[in-house]
Amino acid sequence: MPLIETEEAARRLARAIASDLSLYNEDKIVNGITNDNLFDALAEEIEEGRALFKRRVSPELYPRNFYDRALVDILVKAKGHIKSKVW
Numbered sequence: 001m002p003l004i005e006t007e008e009a010a011r012r013l014a015r016a017i018a019s020d021l022s023l024y025n026e027d028k029i030v031n032g033i034t035n036d037n038l039f040d041a042l043a044e045e046i047e048e049g050r051a052l053f054k055r056r057v058s059p060e061l062y063p064r065n066f067y068d069r070a071l072v073d074i075l076v077k078a079k080g081h082i083k084s085k086v087w
Contacts, residue, residue, distance in 0.1 A: 003058045004057045004058065005061070010061045011066050011070070013066075014066040014069070015074065017049040017053055017070070018071050018074040018075060019074055022074050022078070029041075029079060030082055033084050035085075036085045038075065046071065049067070050067055
């Protein structure tokens with residue numbers, strides 16, 4: 001499989017991986033936000049997704065933090081309705 005070479009495709013992949021994390025780990029996400037330990041609660045899943053992202057994108061695009069931004073947008077921002085100690 002060829003490496004992803006465009007920013008747009010890298011963003012789409014990052015969001016797809018983050019969306020899958022959200023879809024398959026809803027309970028962990030809710031508990032993680034509620035208890036203010038989201039990234040600890042999903043550490044294994046997040047790192048698995050990060051490894052997949054790194055394998056699929058060109059080395060020039062990986063440092064651009066598309067994956068981390070997608071995690072924040074999809075796992076945190078989109079779940080703003082969940083009560084948290086932080087907000």
